[in-house]
Amino acid sequence: MLILKDIHEGLNFSAADDESSFGIFSIKFSKDGHELVVGNSNESICIYDLGANKVTERIHAHVADVxxxxxxxxxxxxxxxxSDDSLCKVWDRRCHKSAKPVGVLAGHLDGVTFIDSRGDGHYFISNCKDQTIKLWDIRKLSSATKDCTPKAYEWDYRWMTYPSEARFLKHSYDQSLATFRGHSVLRTLIRCYFSPMHSTGQRYIYTGSSDQCVYIYDVATGNVVETLKWHESIVRDCSWHPHLPTLVSSSWDGYLVRWEATEDDDDPTTLNKGKQKMCPEGYTFTL
Known part of the structure; x- marks a missing residue:
C-alpha cells in the first residue's frame, strides 16, 4: 500500500500573462541546490528560486525550442x-543586461539536444541533430550571431534518417575546438557528458546513440575508444559513476544496463588497462 506522507506541490514556471502551455525540455539544479534553471518550448530560459518558490528570471533566449x-x-x-536554432549561448547573471547573452557559439548545423559543462567555467560540450558532439571554450565566443551554412537538405529527425549529403557539411564560422562523430542522434534528445574527474580526469566524452550503443570518445584525439552494445533500441541517456568505474545506460528497449571496467592491477579507479568480462549485473567495457 502506498502511503503519502507529504503534500507535493507543482512548481509554476508560466508567466502571469502566458495563456499558452509549454513543454519543459531541460532542467538543472544549481550547485548550491537553491535554484533551478529550465529550458522550454517557448524559446525561453527560466530561473526558479526554491526558497522564494517563484520564477525570479525569465529570458527570451532563442528563436526556437530551448x-x-x-x-x-x-x-x-x-x-x-x-536550442533548435542550432546555437549555443552563454549568459552571465552578473551583467545588468542579463536578458542578452554575453556571447554566442556557432558551429552546429541543426538543433542542439543537450549540453554538459566541464564545471570549470570554460569548457562545455553539446550534442546535436547534425550527428556531432562539439567541444567549446567560452573564451572563444563571439558577440554576434553568425548565420549558419544554408541547408542543402530537408529532413525531420523524429522519423527520418540523416541525409548522407549533409553528414560532412561544415559551418562557415565554426567556433568549436573539436567535433566528435560516430554516434547518431535521431528521434529523441540524446544526452552526452564528460567522464568523471575522479576516475578519468575527464579524459573522455560519452553519449547515448540511436543506433543502440553507448559511444566513448577520447577528448584529446577525437577517436572512438569504445562502443558499448547490448541494447536493442535507442540509448537516450547514460551516467558514469563519479568515483567507481561503472556506467549505467537506459534505453527505449525498457532496460537499464550496468557496465563495469575491470583491470588486472589493484587500482579499481583507473580505466586505462582493462580486461573485458561479463558480470551478472551487466556488461563490462575496457578503455
Missing amino acids: NAVTFADESSDVLYSG
Whole structure:
C-alpha cells in the first residue's frame, strides 16, 4: 500500500500573462541546490528560486525550442543554453543586461539536444541533430550571431534518417575546438557528458546513440575508444559513476544496463588497462 506522507506541490514556471502551455525540455539544479534553471518550448530560459518558490528570471533566449540548459560552474552565475536554432549561448547573471547573452557559439548545423559543462567555467560540450558532439571554450565566443551554412537538405529527425549529403557539411564560422562523430542522434534528445574527474580526469566524452550503443570518445584525439552494445533500441541517456568505474545506460528497449571496467592491477579507479568480462549485473567495457 502506498502511503503519502507529504503534500507535493507543482512548481509554476508560466508567466502571469502566458495563456499558452509549454513543454519543459531541460532542467538543472544549481550547485548550491537553491535554484533551478529550465529550458522550454517557448524559446525561453527560466530561473526558479526554491526558497522564494517563484520564477525570479525569465529570458527570451532563442528563436526556437530551448532543448538544453546548465550552470557553468559552482558559482551559478554563468549559464549555457542550446536550442533548435542550432546555437549555443552563454549568459552571465552578473551583467545588468542579463536578458542578452554575453556571447554566442556557432558551429552546429541543426538543433542542439543537450549540453554538459566541464564545471570549470570554460569548457562545455553539446550534442546535436547534425550527428556531432562539439567541444567549446567560452573564451572563444563571439558577440554576434553568425548565420549558419544554408541547408542543402530537408529532413525531420523524429522519423527520418540523416541525409548522407549533409553528414560532412561544415559551418562557415565554426567556433568549436573539436567535433566528435560516430554516434547518431535521431528521434529523441540524446544526452552526452564528460567522464568523471575522479576516475578519468575527464579524459573522455560519452553519449547515448540511436543506433543502440553507448559511444566513448577520447577528448584529446577525437577517436572512438569504445562502443558499448547490448541494447536493442535507442540509448537516450547514460551516467558514469563519479568515483567507481561503472556506467549505467537506459534505453527505449525498457532496460537499464550496468557496465563495469575491470583491470588486472589493484587500482579499481583507473580505466586505462582493462580486461573485458561479463558480470551478472551487466556488461563490462575496457578503455
